[in-house]
Each structure stands twice: as structure tokens, then as C-alpha cells.
Amino acid sequence: MGDEEMKIDFIITTDRSMMTNHHGYEFIGFMTTSPPIGIPESIWNWISMPRPKVDEYGRPVEAPYGLRKIEASLQDAGYDAYVVDPDYIDRYIDSSKAILIGHHDYFALGPPSSEWWVITGREPVNSRSFKRFMNSKAMVKARENGLKFIVGGPAAWQWLWCPELIDLWKIDAIIDGEAEKVIVDIADRILNNEPLPLYTYVGVDDVPSIDEIPIIKHASVNGLVEIMRGCPRRCKFCSVTLRPLRHIPVEKIIKEIEVNLAYGVNGAILHSEDVFLYGADGIIPRPEPILKLHKEVMERVYSIAWSHVSLATIKYSEEKYRLVSKVMDIIYDKQDYIGVEVGIETGSRKLAKKIMPAKAAPYNPDLWPDIVIDAFRIMSENNIIPAATLIVGLPGEDEEDIIETIELIERLREYPSLIVPMYFVPMGYFKDRSWYLKEKIEGPLRELGEICLKHDFYWAEKILTKYYIKTSLKNPSSYILKILLRLLLRILRTMAGVKTEAHEEKSPRK
Amino acid sequence: MEYGSKLVFHVKGPDDVGKLKSFPVKYRAIDIIIDNPSLSKRDVIEILRDYVLTNHFRTIKIWVMRR
Numbered sequence: 182m183g184d185e186e187m188k189i190d191f192i193i194t195t196d197r198s199m200m201t202n203h204h205g206y207e208f209i210g211f212m213t214t215s216p217p218i219g220i221p222e223s224i225w226n227w228i229s230m231p232r233p234k235v236d237e238y239g240r241p242v243e244a245p246y247g248l249r250k251i252e253a254s255l256q257d258a259g260y261d262a263y264v265v266d267p268d269y270i271d272r273y274i275d276s277s278k279a280i281l282i283g284h285h286d287y288f289a290l291g292p293p294s295s296e297w298w299v300i301t302g303r304e305p306v307n308s309r310s311f312k313r314f315m316n317s318k319a320m321v322k323a324r325e326n327g328l329k330f331i332v333g334g335p336a337a338w339q340w341l342w343c344p345e346l347i348d349l350w351k352i353d354a355i356i357d358g359e360a361e362k363v364i365v366d367i368a369d370r371i372l373n374n375e376p377l378p379l380y381t382y383v384g385v386d387d388v389p390s391i392d393e394i395p396i397i398k399h400a401s402v403n404g405l406v407e408i409m410r411g412c413p414r415r416c417k418f419c420s421v422t423l424r425p426l427r428h429i430p431v432e433k434i435i436k437e438i439e440v441n442l443a444y445g446v447n448g449a450i451l452h453s454e455d456v457f458l459y460g461a462d463g464i465i466p467r468p469e470p471i472l473k474l475h476k477e478v479m480e481r482v483y484s485i486a487w488s489h490v491s492l493a494t495i496k497y498s499e500e501k502y503r504l505v506s507k508v509m510d511i512i513y514d515k516q517d518y519i520g521v522e523v524g525i526e527t528g529s530r531k532l533a534k535k536i537m538p539a540k541a542a543p544y545n546p547d548l549w550p551d552i553v554i555d556a557f558r559i560m561s562e563n564n565i566i567p568a569a570t571l572i573v574g575l576p577g578e579d580e581e582d583i584i585e586t587i588e589l590i591e592r593l594r595e596y597p598s599l600i601v602p603m604y605f606v607p608m609g610y611f612k613d614r615s616w617y618l619k620e621k622i623e624g625p626l627r628e629l630g631e632i633c634l635k636h637d638f639y640w641a642e643k644i645l646t647k648y649y650i651k652t653s654l655k656n657p658s659s660y661i662l663k664i665l666l667r668l669l670l671r672i673l674r675t676m677a678g679v680k681t682e683a684h685e686e687k688s689p690r691k
Numbered sequence: 692m693e694y695g696s697k698l699v700f701h702v703k704g705p706d707d708v709g710k711l712k713s714f715p716v717k718y719r720a721i722d723i724i725i726d727n728p729s730l731s732k733r734d735v736i737e738i739l740r741d742y743v744l745t746n747h748f749r750t751i752k753i754w755v756m757r758r
Contacts, residue, residue: 341744344736352732357743376754379725379732382743384750386719423747 187238189273191255191262191368193248193281195334196314198307200266201230202243204662207403207450207486208520208568213310214286214294216303219672226306228665232268239269242444246401246452247283247334253395254361260368264399271319279353279371280323281364283334287311290339292570292603299604315350329353329371333360341380358383359410359424361394391427396436400444404482405452406437408474412454413464414491416526416537418572421454428460431474438481448484456487456521457494457504464542466498468507475511485512487521492556493541495523499559509563518564518648525553525600526572528589529582536575550589557596566644567598571633573626574605583625590632597640600633638674642667696720703727705738712742720750728757 194200203209212229233241244252244264255262262281265273270280286294289308297305314320323330332340333356340347340355347355354367354377363381370377394410411426412419438449451474453459460470478485498504512519526540527533533541533549541549560567571586590600604626645666652659696719700711703726711723725735735755743751 338744341736341740344733344740347732347736376756378722378752379735379755380739380743380751380753382747382749382751384720384748387750420747 198310249397279329409453528586
């Protein structure tokens with residue numbers, strides 16, 4: 182079948198910073214949230230957002246999971262809808278009805294992009310890439326042809342803060358929330374030439390049930406598959422917690438992994454706000470579902486990663502059931518470590534109780550710093566390498582809170598990990614572009630930033646060379662990537678003026 | 692006007708948003724109809740931004756009527 186025979190009514194796409202597999206290393210994707218530092222933007226972008234492989238129709242072999250879900254929903258409803266790489270959408274502009282766009286961070290207003298922006302005073306590459314895409318020849322032509330433009334994804338809320346661009350780029354509909362059900366109605370309206378809602382917030386009654394969540398039809402970036410939606414912990418700074426909690430059945434997860442395997446994507450990233458709460462009884466982990474899930478997954482894939490775990494669950498799972506060790510026993514057959522994102526958020530007991538009272542559950546939030554230490558120790562003993570976030574600069578935070586956080590980070594220095602402080606940036610600062618934070622990071626806040634930098638520079642190169650980038654003759658670009666990333670780390674360390682000290686390191690599990 | 696469990700509310704300008712906020716949280720969904728052709732999409736979003744950002748429970752749809 183030739184290109185001209187492919188019929189696409191709905192083009193599903195996004196800009197290059199999203200439509201990429203980051204060379205197969207998901208964590209490198211974080212580089213798209215920063216402006217280029219120390220090296221030219223072209224090299225920064227080559228490292229962080231390489232073009233993906235595409236088929237003869239310009240459809241990427243791997244695409245962001247959220248776009249794959251929308252594609253599956255529309256295809257299941259009988260529509261001609263496909264994910265298309267942004268470099269190939271011009272083929273379909275003359276015959277399509279609409280362009281559907283998703284993004285994690287359209288205008289770099291979410292963390293950590295907003296943080297890098299206010300610290301460096303320079304726009305991150307994800308936002309720059311998105312603007313280039315929206316102003317590209319193909320998109321200009323699509324606007325001239327009168328195609329409808331639908332935008333959504335986790336960053337849909339950002340359009341509310343950039344409303345002038347809704348008019349400029351002729352956006353017809355914004356969908357904020359889980360869109361699998363509402364997108365079918367939108368598509369129906371487009372084909373019937375009916376009015377579209379300018380903005381839709383998808384409330385609890387309109388999110389899809391487990392049965393209504395479609396199985397992806399084509400591969401997701403780096404094999405990401407969701408195992409849960411929602412989170413029971415109700416932290417005040419997190420929007421995921423507003424969604425109903427759903428556990429995806431193992432059978433459905435395996436079907437999606439088999440889709441990825443069929444397209445040559447041999448790894449899996451299990452996506453959940455807390456992998457160890459899969460199949461849990463509220464916030465109490467249950468060993469059986471977690472062990473079953475990992476056995477089933479590891480029988481099929483070459484490698485595995487987790488998106489997020491919570492520190493209280495790690496501690497409870499290991500101390501009550503030795504569950505972390507048992508899961509790692511399953512994983513060790515095929516790989517020597519696993520990476521994951523965790524949220525420390527604060528070392529302050531007072532703030533922990535105020536903004537995230539259930540994050541420590543089933544333990545008392547007064548014990549939060551000790552829970553963090555215990556969880557880091559357990560992860561270190563099991564070759565789990567966490568990338569941890571802190572949230573600082575929250576309203577109500579005082580110097581004592583920051584000092585408690587500094588003390589906690591100092592206690593974590595022996596554990597292989599990355600720790601990134603996320604500075605709370607009120608939206609108002611973006612409206613007048615006053616780089617408030619750059620001047621305000623002083624005193625204990627500055628000290629906290631420096632301690633995290635020292636921690637990260639010490640561990641980053643070790644993690645990079647020992648675990649993360651495995652060079653292979655089958656993948657020659659892995660050598661270039663490893664050299665460039667080591668060089669970049671040294672440039673950044675020099676620019677930051679950070680000298681790392683020797684740490685007393687804990688021996689990982691052999 | 693109320694249609695079953697969905698509230699349909701007409702907005703002509705910023706003053707109407709105050710009335711919208713006074714409705715009880717008993718509706719499953721809200722359709723907000725913008726009934727003022729002189730408002731751009733930017734105007735509509737700026738008028739309703741705070742309302743939609745602080746009502747993250749029900750489905751909210753904003754319809755801009757063009758004549």
C-alpha cells in the first residue's frame with residue numbers, strides 16, 4: 182500500500198521533545214525540561230530527543246503512551262485515527278479532519294521545567310520545540326485548510342495560562358483529564374460538523390472504568406504500560422490523587438506488553454504512582470498481586486523499570502513481607518539494578534503532616550524522615566536506584582523546615598541516588614516573567630540546593646557508567662551517548678563550581 | 692436552568708461567574724454556555740479560569756456560541 186492510500190481523518194501527534202524514545206533511556210527525557218547548558222542546543226537535542234524510527238506512512242514505531250490510548254479509543258470506535266510523527270504530518274493535511282495533540286509540558290510551566298526556567302532565565306527546550314512545531318509549515322497549512330485542533334494530555338491545564346495562544350493557533354478544543362471516553366464524542370462532532378466545547382474538564386463520572394480503558398494498538402515509548410491509575414494518598418500538591426483509583430488487571434497489562442514486543446520494544450516500564458501498591462488493600466501492600474505481576478512481566482521482557490514507588494510502601498513491604506527482596510530476586514535474572522522515581526518532598530515533620538499526611542501511611546507522619554532513611558537503605562541493599570524529588574518554597578514553609586530537609590539529605594549521602602529540589606513556582610510569576618526565584622534562592626534554600634548538587638554530581642557519574650548506559654557493539658550510538666553524557670556532567674560540575682567529597686558508600690546486594 | 696443532573700448555565704460576562712459559583716455541588720456535570728459573541732476565546736478562558744481550576748470534581752464543558 183502506498184502513502185497516498187493511507188486514510189487518516191484524525192492525526193494524533195506532538196512535537197519532537199515528546200515524539201522520541203530518548204535513545205531508549207527514559208531518564209534522559211528529563212533533559213528536555215531544561216534549556217541547553219554548557220553545550221549547543223543541537224547537541225543537547227540530539228542527546229535528549231532523537232527522531233524515532235517510523236514506518237512507510239510516517240507512523241512512529243514507538244509513541245507516547247497517552248497518544249497511543251487516544252489512538253486506540255478512536256480506532257475501537259471505528260475512526261481512521263493514527264499517531265503520526267510531526268515530520269510526516271504534511272502528507273495528510275489535505276485529507277484529514279483534525280489534528281489531536283498531547284503533551285506533558287506544552288509551555289514548560291510544570292516541574293521541573295518551570296524550575297530550570299526561573300533559575301537560568303532561559304526557556305527550556307520542550308517549550309521551544311513545541312512552539313517550533315506549532316509554527317511549522319505543516320501546521321500553518323493545517324490552519325489554512327480549516328482542520329480542527331484538539332489539545333490535551335497531562336499539561337492541558339497550561340493552555341488556561343496561555344489563552345492568547347488559543348486564539349493565535351486556532352485551538353478548537355482543550356481536554357483536561359482522562360480523555361478516552363470524551364474524545365469519541367469530540368471526533369463524532371468533528372465529522373458531523375457540530376460545535377465543539379472549547380474546554381472540557383473530565384470529571385469523575387466521565388473517566389473510563391477499567392473495562393473502558395482501551396489496550397494500545399501500537400508500541401509505546403520504551404515499553405511504558407500503566408498498571409494503575411489514581412493514588413490513594415491524597416497529597417495536597419498532586420492532581421493524580423483527584424482521579425478514581427483503578428488497578429489494571431495483569432492480563433490486560435500483559436496484552437499491552439505483547440503489543441510492544443511485537444514491535445521490537447523488549448523492555449517494560451511499569452507506570453503507577455506507587456508500583457508496590459499494585460493490587461493493594463488501600464495503602465497496605467499485598468504480596469501476591471505484586472509478585473504475580475513481576476513474574477508474568479519478567480517471563481516476557483528483557484528489562485524492566487518502574488515509574489514511581491512511595492517510600493513508606495517500600496519500608497512496609499520489606500519489613501513486613503521481605504517483598505522488595507522477593508521482587509528483586511525475580512528481576513535479577515535479567516538485570517542488575519532498577520531505577521525509579523520517589524518523592525521525599527520534605528524533611529520537615531510539620532510540613533509532612535500539613536501537605537501530605539498520608540504519604541507516610543501506614544506509619545505516623547511524625548516518623549517521615551526515618552521512613553525516608555529506612556526506604557533508601559532498603560533500596561540501596563537491593564540495587565534500586567531512586568531519583569528523588571523535594572518540593573521547596575511552598576507557602577508556609579519556614580527556615581526550620583528547610584534546615585530539617587538539609588539534615589535529611591545529609592543523612593542520605595551514602596545511598597546511590599539522585600535528589601532534585603523542585604522549587605514551588607506560583608503561576609503568577611510566569612505572567613510577568615519576573616525571575617523571582619533566581620534572586621530568592623539564598624540562605625538555607627541555597628545551601629539545600631548546593632547539598633543536592635554535591636550529592637548528585639557525586640553519584641551521577643557512578644550511576645551513569647556502572648548501571649545506566651550499557652555500551653554495546655550492537656548499538657554504536659551508546660558509546661557516543663556515554664561519552665557525551667560524561668562530558669556534559671563534567672561541564673556542568675565545573676560551571677556549578679561543585680567539588681564532590683568521598684562518601685562512605687553502602688555495599689549493594691551481590 | 693437545570694436538566695436532570697446537569698446544570699446548563701449561560702454566561703455573558705464576568706459578573707455571571709459569581710452567580711455560577713453560588714450553585715450547590717449537586718450536579719454531575721456543568722455546561723457553561725458563553726452567550727456573548729464579542730468575547731474572544733482568550734476572554735472566555737480568562738473569565739472562567741479560576742472557576743474551572745477550583746472545581747476539579749465534576750465534568751465542566753465550556754461552549755462558545757457563535758452566530
